[in-house]
Amino acid sequence: MIIKSTLSIDLNEQISKIDPRIWGSFTEHLGRCIYEGIYQPEHKTADEDGFRQDVIEAVKKLHVPLIRYPGGNFVSGYNWQDGIGPKDQRPTRLDLAWRSMETNQFGLHEFMKWCAKVNAKPDMAVNLGTRGVDEARNLVEYCNFPKGTYWSDLRRKNGAEEPFNIKVWSVGNEMDGDWQIGHKTAHEYGRLVHETAKAMRLVDPSVELVACGSSNHQNTTFGTWEETVLDNAYADVDYLSLHQYYDNFDDNLEEFLGKSVDFDRFITDVVAICDAVKARKHSDKQINLALDEWNVWYHSMEDDKKQKPWTKAPHLLEDHYNFEDALLVGSLAITLLKHADRVKIGCLAQLINVIAPIMTKTSGDPSVWYQSIFYPFMQVSNYGQGIALAQKTDVPTYKSKTYEVPYTDSIAVYNPKTHETVVFIVNKAKDKIPFTLNLANAQFDSLVAATQFAGYDIHQTNEDQSMKLTPLNNLTVSKDHVNADLEPLSWNMIRIKTEV
Template sequence: MQQARISIDPAFVVAPVNRRVFGSFVEHMGRCVYTGIYEPGHPTADDDGFRGDVLDLVRELGVTTVRYPGGNFVSGYKWEDGVGPREDRPTRLDPAWRTIETNAFGLNEFMEWAKKADVEPMMAMNLGTRGLQEAIDLLEYANHPQGTALSDLRIEHGAKEPHDIRLWCLGNEMDGPWQLGHKTAEEYGRLAAETARAMRQYDAGLELVACGSSSRTMPTFGAWEATVLEHTYDVVDYISAHAYYQLLDGDHASFLACSVDMDRFIDQVVATADHVGARLGSDKRIDISFDEWNVWYLRELMSGQGGLPKDWTVAPRTSEEAYTVLDAVVVGSLLITLLRHADRVTAASQAQLVNTISSIRTEPNGPAWRQSIFHPFARTARHARGTVLDLRLDAPTTTTPTYGEVPVLDAVATHDADEGRLAVFVVNRHPSEPVSFSTDLRAFGGGQIAEAVVIADDDLTAANTQADPDRVVPRPHPDASVTDGTLTAQLPPASWSMVVLEVPGA
């Protein structure tokens, strides 16, 4: 059996764990909103039409922020359509996802839902078909207390208190040719800077996210970030990053190693941002909002298999992935990468929350259940506390067709000194061979296991379904143990593991 060792010391710290890294995403896409989080008449629905079973699962998932209302949807969205009496709201075509939007659920409903879910809102604005004036109108409507036309209109609509939204996205994926209002970097950079300055004249304390490239594979990548930040560096706090991964042609080895791509993506965006800061002579640091990431079978979407509808319909089933054991392991690995970069990735949103590329699935007038990817997210959100440690990994490598030689293990550790807890998250990337790993706990004064779980299965295609919602769950780790101050465990092939230890301190 291959052997690997992780060296951990509480003195070597990357950064505090930022709770915003455990964000999610609600877009008017497929059934994420309608029959997802919002279904009046459902047996569990409250007086506002919000599904109680979904709210319970969102709280269990540990989501901290939710990005809304898109996504591609936002670039053609008129926020005014979704406020006021429902009977007066217009029905529109949404060309982004080829659906009919009823606008029964809008800004004020989302903010009420976010309050009940105990999540911080991350609001995206339309800089595709709209611009500066519409953005500051939305800001005034949402955040000004009272006494102006738009703030009083919000009060008339039943939202007496200002929403006080602090985190805003300046558009979405504006370098994508698929995006309504697609722009060059110069065009978008200037518009984003103008909008950010105007918003800061209303409230200097807002946190603003400029659009980065839609993916690392875009021909605009790198140059786009540099140009946009040349315009916006002094007036934004974040540059966004988006990445989706999928199993292609049965290549399990590359899929299990795809966090290598996310690692490189983050490093390159950080390098670009810091280069622009140096050119501008600025001491300010731009962080990354990784506000779209997940496993997403885009090949199926683009080929029409469970993808975009041919006819205009309301809330069709779109990208309702049935996530597998393998997908859960990859999601766990991507979370490891986000935490490993805690010094620069200070916000993130897994896309999406319900039904569409989601951790939670529902049936109309029926049950809700946890997908396989729910579990590594929920466990990581619950136990990754305190600070992220700068560990050292000594591991053999495995060969992948896409990424070449990569370490067979992917790992991160967090230390909560106040609670005396050390959490180790580790993925065995090898698709067919187990790996033995060990960690010396002497720097922590020893330790004992409080919880140890693993996600692994002989059937990597196993998935949770309505009929069998607990087919894929974390199970007690069969052989994780601490002996003479050393943690050891045998990691099954293609597995995600978490070990939480009580440590006396250092």
């Protein structure tokens, strides 16, 4: 069978404007994400704040606009006051979530300084596991109130004269999971969100709040959890979170690449639940989604079991991603764009060392190296901006163990600032695929760039930094269509100047 793929777009038929925060990321006090990742005062590239400048430059290449912090499971046992004030007075604590030693040498002020250096805004998580309403309202006051109160003046005493003005707040983390410290039933959590949100907004009415949805699509409480939480807190929050990680323990490529189908269903299911609660409550308010943890995660799990507990910055969750992981990450990113009307926040989890696109070495060169997943995420974060276009696709499917999978995943976006149409395509077939893009109600002008990530063994990783984007040369552009030959198992991006 000869497989062909066609994508037809009309610049007047749009899904939604893309919220840039969809390309956010996540940093947690876990493993070497913070220590030996972001913060390492003794490193040769460290600046005056102890931040690794090689990491800062790497993060800037991803242009992540929003970074979630400080967790993750970590936050459900965290006291944020441990991480403020003079460093020589900060306590060392047991982190029960990851059974590590937390020195608290990096805390709230350090995170805010680092965000400014990488041009990102914070998504601050509050502890609703071991703490609660008091924790949340005091933290908002510390961060956002100008001056003249205990907490705001303490912030100023600690070196931040002006408020941080943090707008996005995650109200707890994965509270549906029994692994979570302070795990709650949906009703308990929903009631706590209602009361916590009330207090936070009394301090700062402008905050945007993210409530915990299901921590994965397969969780036994999925569906009933979302419905019950929103029954209690629909009017109090702006976003419902989704978390999802995928693995390939079975080493089944076709099944693994088909997991983007599950990702799409997960988003669609949660949107339906949100809208059902909206209808039942006769509400005019729309709840949007924050997919604030998503990635591939499984390579390191056996090694993690061998780690000695109660050490500082242990090598935890250090997946070394291979080529097939990059293909799935590309498909998951395309799926986010297909739901840009409801997915407004996304956080690739995580950013540095821990299930991350960026890895560090404590010594030697290169001191920073890029994983395979760095390349598709870098391209969507830089060029997946503007307006997501509705698409009509004509592509055959294959049947994996679980899913009916299109041989290509694709989407086009139009960026009115640059007058570019940008197309992202994943070829999941083991053969070349002729690809055609058809355009209506506009004209293509000239090709800006066309790249591919292709030609690697599916199990190849990038420790030697041999992986790279290469030109996509077999391509022609006319006024109303583009033709290209997609290499087998490839990630592709095409950018074309467009006259509207």
